[in-house]
Amino acid sequence: MIYTLLYGLSMGAILYFISVGLSLTFGTMRVINFAHTLTYTIGVYMLITFMAALQGSFLPAAVLAILAVIPVSYLMERFIIRRLYGESLDYTFIATFAITLIGVDTIKWIWGVNPYPLSDPLGSYLRVLDFTFPIYRIIIFLVAIALFVALELFFKKTIVGKIVVAALEDKDGVKCLGVKVDKYFSLMFILGSALAGLGGVLYAPISAVHPYMGLSVLLLAFAVVIVGGMGNPRGTFLSAFGLGMVMSITARYWSQGAETMVFIVMAIVLMFRPIDI
Amino acid sequence: MLAVKDLDVAYGYARVLHDVSFRLEQGHMAFVIGRNGAGKTTLLKTLIGLLRPRRGSVSYQGQEISGVPPEELYSRGMRYVGQEKRVFANLTVRENIEIPAYASREPLGQALARVTAIHPKLGSLLDQKAGQLSGGQRQILLVGRALVGDPKLLLIDEPTQGLAAVVIDEVARILRGLRGRVSALIVEQNLAVVRHLADRVYILSEGKIVREISDPSEIADTRGMEAYL
Amino acid sequence: MSRGRGPWVATLALLPPEAAIGAAFLLLIPLISLHRVTDFMIFCIFVLSFDLLYGYMGRLSFGHLLFLGTGAYSAGLFIKYASPNPLLGVLAGILGAGLLGVLLGPAAVRATGACFALMNLAFNHIGFFLVLSPLRAVTNGEDGFGIRARALWLFDPAGKTSMFLLVLGSLLLVFYLLRRLTASPFGILIRSIKEDETRVRFLGYNTHLFKWLTYVIAGTLAGLAGTLGALNYSFVNPNVMDVQGNVGVVFACLIGGAGSLYGALAGGVAYMLISNFLAIYIQRWEIFLGLSLLVIVFRFRRGLWGSVQSTLEYARRFEEVRRPVAGEGA
Numbered sequence: 041m042i043y044t045l046l047y048g049l050s051m052g053a054i055l056y057f058i059s060v061g062l063s064l065t066f067g068t069m070r071v072i073n074f075a076h077t078l079t080y081t082i083g084v085y086m087l088i089t090f091m092a093a094l095q096g097s098f099l100p101a102a103v104l105a106i107l108a109v110i111p112v113s114y115l116m117e118r119f120i121i122r123r124l125y126g127e128s129l130d131y132t133f134i135a136t137f138a139i140t141l142i143g144v145d146t147i148k149w150i151w152g153v154n155p156y157p158l159s160d161p162l163g164s165y166l167r168v169l170d171f172t173f174p175i176y177r178i179i180i181f182l183v184a185i186a187l188f189v190a191l192e193l194f195f196k197k198t199i200v201g202k203i204v205v206a207a208l209e210d211k212d213g214v215k216c217l218g219v220k221v222d223k224y225f226s227l228m229f230i231l232g233s234a235l236a237g238l239g240g241v242l243y244a245p246i247s248a249v250h251p252y253m254g255l256s257v258l259l260l261a262f263a264v265v266i267v268g269g270m271g272n273p274r275g276t277f278l279s280a281f282g283l284g285m286v287m288s289i290t291a292r293y294w295s296q297g298a299e300t301m302v303f304i305v306m307a308i309v310l311m312f313r314p315i316d317i
Numbered sequence: 318m319l320a321v322k323d324l325d326v327a328y329g330y331a332r333v334l335h336d337v338s339f340r341l342e343q344g345h346m347a348f349v350i351g352r353n354g355a356g357k358t359t360l361l362k363t364l365i366g367l368l369r370p371r372r373g374s375v376s377y378q379g380q381e382i383s384g385v386p387p388e389e390l391y392s393r394g395m396r397y398v399g400q401e402k403r404v405f406a407n408l409t410v411r412e413n414i415e416i417p418a419y420a421s422r423e424p425l426g427q428a429l430a431r432v433t434a435i436h437p438k439l440g441s442l443l444d445q446k447a448g449q450l451s452g453g454q455r456q457i458l459l460v461g462r463a464l465v466g467d468p469k470l471l472l473i474d475e476p477t478q479g480l481a482a483v484v485i486d487e488v489a490r491i492l493r494g495l496r497g498r499v500s501a502l503i504v505e506q507n508l509a510v511v512r513h514l515a516d517r518v519y520i521l522s523e524g525k526i527v528r529e530i531s532d533p534s535e536i537a538d539t540r541g542m543e544a545y546l
Numbered sequence: 547m548s549r550g551r552g553p554w555v556a557t558l559a560l561l562p563p564e565a566a567i568g569a570a571f572l573l574l575i576p577l578i579s580l581h582r583v584t585d586f587m588i589f590c591i592f593v594l595s596f597d598l599l600y601g602y603m604g605r606l607s608f609g610h611l612l613f614l615g616t617g618a619y620s621a622g623l624f625i626k627y628a629s630p631n632p633l634l635g636v637l638a639g640i641l642g643a644g645l646l647g648v649l650l651g652p653a654a655v656r657a658t659g660a661c662f663a664l665m666n667l668a669f670n671h672i673g674f675f676l677v678l679s680p681l682r683a684v685t686n687g688e689d690g691f692g693i694r695a696r697a698l699w700l701f702d703p704a705g706k707t708s709m710f711l712l713v714l715g716s717l718l719l720v721f722y723l724l725r726r727l728t729a730s731p732f733g734i735l736i737r738s739i740k741e742d743e744t745r746v747r748f749l750g751y752n753t754h755l756f757k758w759l760t761y762v763i764a765g766t767l768a769g770l771a772g773t774l775g776a777l778n779y780s781f782v783n784p785n786v787m788d789v790q791g792n793v794g795v796v797f798a799c800l801i802g803g804a805g806s807l808y809g810a811l812a813g814g815v816a817y818m819l820i821s822n823f824l825a826i827y828i829q830r831w832e833i834f835l836g837l838s839l840l841v842i843v844f845r846f847r848r849g850l851w852g853s854v855q856s857t858l859e860y861a862r863r864f865e866e867v868r869r870p871v872a873g874e875g876a
Contacts, residue, residue, distance in 0.1 A: 072660045123844065129660045130606040134796060135843045141793070141836030149830055199419050202412050206405040212367055213403055217462065218391030218420030255790070259671065262664055300675040303668040310665045311653045 052284025057239030061232020067271015083237030394469030406448025421466025453484030604740030609670030615787025617769025643769020690783020803849025
C-alpha cells in the first residue's frame, strides 16, 4: 500500500509539472494548447542526446535539455500561439494539434521511431523499516513540492507574478495601467513549456521513451487542468496529486484502467461543471 | 489636448457612435452626459484604445492615436477608469498601486504618497485585499491608481454611480482638487456633480453629440440637461 | 453562346446531385482501383456525419471515431455471435451507434467549444479502452476478430463489387438524406443554433432536444460508416476507435470546407488521397499534413469547396455584369 502511495505521489508530481504550464496558458491566453506536451517530448530526447554527449551524466544533461526546450517554445509562441489570441477554440485546437503533428514527425525524423531505454539515474534505494523505496521517485516528489512553493512565492511576491494574477482576473484593467500584458503572457507560456520539459526529463528514466509519449500524457494533462480549474495553479497542484493517486490506486486493482479512470473523473467533472469558453 | 473628429464606432453590425466630434482643451474638465445606451462608455473605451473605431480620428497632444493600444497610451499620460469599478480583488491595495508604479517606473513610495494624498484613509487600508473594500473606497482607489505616474488626461466612467451621498461628496472633492492640474473627460449622470465641476458639457444621445454647453451659467442651470437623461 | 448550351444545362439541372456524385466516384475507379474507392466512400460517409455536427451545428468533437468504432463492433459482434446475415449486421451496427448517441447525447450536448471536444475525446478514449481490455473476452482485445458474413441473394460481402455497390448506395442515400435534412426547417434550426443559440431558445425552441437529435444522427451515420468498414475488411480491431484517427476526419472536413456537404465529400476524398498516396512520395507526410492544417487555419478557412463556391460566385457575377439586358442573344 505504501508503494501505491509513493507511486501516486511521483505520478502526481509529473502530472503537476506538465499541467501547471497548460493551466497558465489557458488562463492567460485562453488558448487550448494541444501542443503543450511537445516540449515534454523534446525535453526527453534532448536529455538523451546530451547524456550521450556527456557520457551519461544525468544532472547536467537534464539542465541542458530543459534549457534547450526554451527556444523551441519561444518559436511556437511567437509564430503560432500569438496568432491564436481571441481565436475560436476550434481553430486553436486544430492549429496546435498541427504543431504536434509536425513536432512528432520531426522527432521521428531526427531520432527515429524506436523507443530508447533509460534507467533510473540514481539506482539507489532508501530503506525504511521493511520498505525499499527508489530514492529517485522521492526526489521527483520533493522537486514538485519545491516548484509549488516557488510558484506560490512567485505569484505572491514578485511584481511579474502579481501582474499575472491581476491580468488573469482583469486583463484590460492591467493594460490600462500601462503594462504590456501580452509580453508577460508570452513569458508564462515559455515558463510553462519549460516546466513540461522538466516533467519529461524527470519522468523519462522511469517510463517508456518514444515519439508519441507526449500525446499519451497530453490527455492526462488536460484532465488535470479541467479538474483543477483552468488558470488556477493551486487547483492544478491539488488535482495533479489527486489524479496521480487515482491512477496509482486504480493501477493496483485493475492494472490497465488507470488512465481511463482519470478520464472518467474528467468527464464527470465536465458534466457538472462545464468550463466556460 | 484631445481632438476627436467624425468618430464612428460599431459593435459587430450595430453602430454605436455616429460622427462624434469635439475638442478638449488642456486643463479642462469636460463631462459627457446622456441616457443609458447612448454610447458614453463606448466613447471612452474607444479613446483609451480598448475599441477600434470604424471611421474617424482621435488626436491626442497633436498625434493620431486611433488604434494605439491602451498600454502605450498610458505611457503618454492617458488614464482610464472604467464603469465596473473593478479593482484587482485578489491583490492588496498596496499591490494594486504597485502595478501602475512599476509600469510608469515611479518609486512605490511616491506612488503611494500620491494616492494617500487624495484620501488619507487609504493609507490605513494598504494591506487589505482590494476585494474587501467598499464601493466608495474602491472608486477612490481606482482614481488614485490612475494618478500614479504623472497623468495628463483622465477618462473616467461614472465615478459616482452607486455610491452613497457622503461618498459622492468625497469623490467630487477629489475631482475638484484635480481641476486645472490634469485634463479630464468624465461620464456622469449625477447633474449636481456636473454642475459644480464642468468646464464644458457634451450631451450624447443615441450615438451623436446633440448639444455642447460651454456657457458657465447654462451649466449651472441644469434644467437644460435634465431632459436628456 | 447560350443557344447551344441551353438544353444541356437544362438536362443536367434536372438530374439530382446524387447522380453526379455517383458518376464521379465511378470515374475514380480506373484511377485508383475499386477497393480503394470503396475505402474512400466509407470515409466520406464518416466525414459527412462529422460535418453535420461540426460544420452545421458548430460543435467540434475530438472523439467522433467512437461512433465509427461502435458501429463496427456492434455489427461485427452481431454477425459473429448472433447471425451472419449482413443486412441485419448493418442494422445492428447502426442501432448500436445510435443507442450510444442517445445515451451520451444529453450530457455531451450541454457542453460547447473545447469542453465538448474534450468530453468526446474522453468518451472516445474510454470506449477504446473498453474494447481493448475489460471486454476482451468478447472483442478479443488488441487482436480484434474476423467477420464472416454470409452472402445474401446477389450480395456477397466478400466480393469487392458487391461491397462497392453497397457502399456507393449507402453514400448516395446518406447524402440525399442529409441534403434534405439540412435544407429543411430542422437544418435551418441547427445552423441557427450554431450562429446564436440563445436567440433560438428565446424563440421558444428546445435547443437541447435538437442538439441531442443532431448528435444522435451524426453518431448513427458514423456508425453506418463503421459498419460498412467492418464488412469491407471482414475484420474489426480497436484501431477503428483509436483517438488519434480523429485528426483525419477533422482535417478532411476543414480542407473540404466545413458546413457544406459537397465540401465534406471533397475533403474526404482529398484526405484519403493524401494519406494513401502522399506517404509514397513524401516520406515525412505528417509534417506536410501539419503544415497544411496550419495553412488552412490561418489562410484558407473556406476549404476546397468554399473556394470553388467563391469562384463560381465571382464568375456568375462577372457574367451578370457583362451580359446586357435580358432579351439579347437569349
